[in-house]
Amino acid sequence: MADKRVLVWTEVAGDAPHPLSLELLTAARELGTAEAALFCDSPSNCVDTLGQHGASTVHLCNDGVFAGFVAEPHVATLAKLVSENPPDLILFPSTFPARDVMARLAGTLQSGVIANATAVSFDGDSLIATVGYGADNEASVTLDDQPPLLVQVRRKAYAAEEVGGSAEVNEIPAVTPDSGNRVQVVETVQEETEGMNLEDASVIVSGGRGLGKPENFKLVEDLAAQLNAAVGASRAIVDAGWVPYSYQVGQTGKTVKPSVYVAAGISGAIQHVAGMGNSQHVIAINNDPEAPIFEMADLGIVGDALTILPKLTERVQSEK
Amino acid sequence: MKVLVCAKFIPDPNLPMTVDQGSKRLVRDPAQSILDPGDEFGIEAALKLVETHGGEVVSVTMGPDSADAGIRRAMAMGVERSIHITDPALEGSDALTTANVLANVVREEQPDVIICATESTDAYTGMVPGAMAGILDMPQLTFVRSIDVNGSTVKAQRDIENGYQTVTAALPVLITVTASIAEPRYPSFKGMMQAKKKPIDTRDIAAIGLSADAAGEAGARERVTDMRTVEIQKQTRLIEDDGSGDSVDEIVAYLKQVQAI
Ligand SMILES: Cc1cc2nc3c(=O)[nH]c(=O)nc-3n(C[C@H](O)[C@H](O)[C@H](O)COP(=O)(O)OP(=O)(O)OC[C@H]3O[C@@H](n4cnc5c(N)ncnc54)[C@H](O)[C@@H]3O)c2cc1C
Ligand SMILES: Nc1ncnc2c1ncn2[C@@H]1O[C@H](COP(=O)(O)O)[C@@H](O)[C@H]1O
Numbered sequence: 001m002a003d004k005r006v007l008v009w010t011e012v013a014g015d016a017p018h019p020l021s022l023e024l025l026t027a028a029r030e031l032g033t034a035e036a037a038l039f040c041d042s043p044s045n046c047v048d049t050l051g052q053h054g055a056s057t058v059h060l061c062n063d064g065v066f067a068g069f070v071a072e073p074h075v076a077t078l079a080k081l082v083s084e085n086p087p088d089l090i091l092f093p094s095t096f097p098a099r100d101v102m103a104r105l106a107g108t109l110q111s112g113v114i115a116n117a118t119a120v121s122f123d124g125d126s127l128i129a130t131v132g133y134g135a136d137n138e139a140s141v142t143l144d145d146q147p148p149l150l151v152q153v154r155r156k157a158y159a160a161e162e163v164g165g166s167a168e169v170n171e172i173p174a175v176t177p178d179s180g181n182r183v184q185v186v187e188t189v190q191e192e193t194e195g196m197n198l199e200d201a202s203v204i205v206s207g208g209r210g211l212g213k214p215e216n217f218k219l220v221e222d223l224a225a226q227l228n229a230a231v232g233a234s235r236a237i238v239d240a241g242w243v244p245y246s247y248q249v250g251q252t253g254k255t256v257k258p259s260v261y262v263a264a265g266i267s268g269a270i271q272h273v274a275g276m277g278n279s280q281h282v283i284a285i286n287n288d289p290e291a292p293i294f295e296m297a298d299l300g301i302v303g304d305a306l307t308i309l310p311k312l313t314e315r316v317q318s319e320k
Numbered sequence: 321m322k323v324l325v326c327a328k329f330i331p332d333p334n335l336p337m338t339v340d341q342g343s344k345r346l347v348r349d350p351a352q353s354i355l356d357p358g359d360e361f362g363i364e365a366a367l368k369l370v371e372t373h374g375g376e377v378v379s380v381t382m383g384p385d386s387a388d389a390g391i392r393r394a395m396a397m398g399v400e401r402s403i404h405i406t407d408p409a410l411e412g413s414d415a416l417t418t419a420n421v422l423a424n425v426v427r428e429e430q431p432d433v434i435i436c437a438t439e440s441t442d443a444y445t446g447m448v449p450g451a452m453a454g455i456l457d458m459p460q461l462t463f464v465r466s467i468d469v470n471g472s473t474v475k476a477q478r479d480i481e482n483g484y485q486t487v488t489a490a491l492p493v494l495i496t497v498t499a500s501i502a503e504p505r506y507p508s509f510k511g512m513m514q515a516k517k518k519p520i521d522t523r524d525i526a527a528i529g530l531s532a533d534a535a536g537e538a539g540a541r542e543r544v545t546d547m548r549t550v551e552i553q554k555q556t557r558l559i560e561d562d563g564s565g566d567s568v569d570e571i572v573a574y575l576k577q578v579q580a581i
Binding site for chain 1: 333334337339344414415419441445447448450452454456457459461480481482483485487489490498499540541542543544545546548550555556558559560562563567568569570574575578579580581
């Protein structure tokens with residue numbers, strides 16, 4: 001049923017479209033005609049990449065106002081674009097800025113929303129989505145409203161596909177909100193993370209408070225280095241200042257879905273599991289046999305992470 | 321300064337969720353429900369602001385009658401008074417309706433700062449605060465980990481994907497806080513005693529000018545048609561490590577099996 005116009009909201013990550021938006025172009029193509037909205041201050045060759053992933057049109061707004069992310073000018077510009085010629089559906093990736101834009105747009109346009117979708121389809125004009133609740137429940141949810149419908153899709157629900165093609169560009173001006181640009185960005189600080197990006201990694205080694213002290217986090221990093229893995233953390237040790245916030249996995253941190261997740265000294269609180277519960281294979285090392293993390297582990301080791309991690313690192317190295 | 325803090329009452333996230341097969345909804349047992357732990361961070365942030373700048377912290381909750389238990393906890397932490405929107409007709413409300421209802425209270429209260437959690441611990445949508453900001457045409461500062469008010473401007477640090485951003489805005493603003501804002505205080509015995517006497521202003525939908533067909537399931541654009549528990553087919557293999565570290569063999573074998581080595 002390729003008759004729906006589906007707009008994918010895109011942000012720029014470095015000098016490429018955010019990978020999660022590329023995933024959504026796959027969903028958009030399945031549902032109809034895929035378009036992209038790209039509001040940024042330096043599009044470099046994002047338009048080409050979006051075209052290669054199936055966007056037929058890129059609505060491009062190239063303006064300095066988008067240099068540091070502020071929701072208001074995004075929403076004002078997007079609201080104008082979609083009010084003039086409403087697409088049937090706007091898909092938003094699971095990123096912080098996308099959430100900000102979608103939520104505010106919903107309030108502005110009085111549109112219904114679905115968040116946390118893992119699949120999206122249409123039954124006539126009615127939209128049906130699968131939505132995850134917690135680690136082990138899911139729901140079927142319908143959304144009936146005037147177009148555009150607003151849906152946020154979880155990461156890795158769809159796979160990005162390069163299908164070839166090129167997009168037409170529809171250049172639009174930035175819209176200043178009626179009340180002006182009230183939020184000013186004073187400073188943006190990118191924290192250096194060593195090694196690999198958590199969200200792209202196929203193997204993640206994470207550590208928690210069970211490691212005892214900050215110096216011991218190195219045991220996690222050493223194992224990660226041998227496994228070519230990214231490094232993650234529980235909030236307990238982020239709050240304690242052992243590692244930067246960018247390492248945090250969970251409800252208020254990153255949502256990850258690697259092939260293998262190793263949790264060392266992590267209890268498995270629901271808020272941590274919210275971010276890693278969809279990992280394919282979970283290995284947990286914890287000295288408390290009752291730790292909730294074992295409920296979702298494929299392999300659980302009841303023991304001391306401080307003795308197991310170094311031995312494991314050594315063995316993995318010798319296996320290579 | 322007047323700070324309005326949003327406080328949701330939710331099923332205890334540490335207990336397993338159960339789905340009612342008839343209504344296809346999450347079972348919300350009041351006896352097993354609590355003030356959303358995420359909102360405790362918002363309450364803490366609100367209390368700190370008022371401790372520094374003077375003024376009043378008011379909380380607002382949309383939820384069933386039983387949510388009073390959560391509201392009392394917020395009051396025991398230090399919230400002065402509360403507004404509780406409760407009406408059977410609100411059951412099944414979606415994020416937009418919730419945002420409209422809460423925005424209505426904001427219009428009446430005219431706070432300088434509105435604080436919400438970034439997302440609730442039952443729905444995890446994080447849609448309500450931003451939608452409120454859109455409805456009220458108010459600046460939104462989200463994922464905030466520190467707040468500094470100076471006269472009529474606020475300076476905040478907010479988390480971004482790989483770092484943080486410092487932003488400023490003029491009051492009034494809507495702020496969503498993360499769990500790194502400040503450790504929530506534990507209610508003192510005195511606080512709990514005082515909470516019992518603090519005023520809760522209970523309102524039904526008529527009191528906020530909402531008609532029954534715009535509320536709850538009837539007014540919702542988003543409707544749950546089915547809810548199911550996904551069987552996690554995890555067969556955990558649990559191995560005791562006696563201290564010799566022999567479990568390492570098992571881990572290595574497993575890593576090979578899943579092709580991580
Ligand atoms: C609103 C809100 C949002 C939150 N968001 C997040 C989030 O995004 N991410 C997150 O992670 N948390 C989050 N939390 C916090 C969460 O509830 C937990 O407090 C946190 O995950 C605990 O971290 P931990 O497992 O490292 O520490 P603990 O719970 O202290 O667990 C430490 C574990 O290590 C084990 N241990 C101790 N010594 C050893 C040893 N020598 N060897 C092996 N194991 C050992 C212990 O048995 C224990 O299970 C949030 C909380 C709230 C209220
Ligand atoms: N029914 C409600 N009553 C009061 N506050 C709410 C309600 N629903 C949402 N909120 C606020 O909005 C935040 C995010 O909720 P949500 O958008 O549902 O994930 C919550 O943590 C609360 O601060």
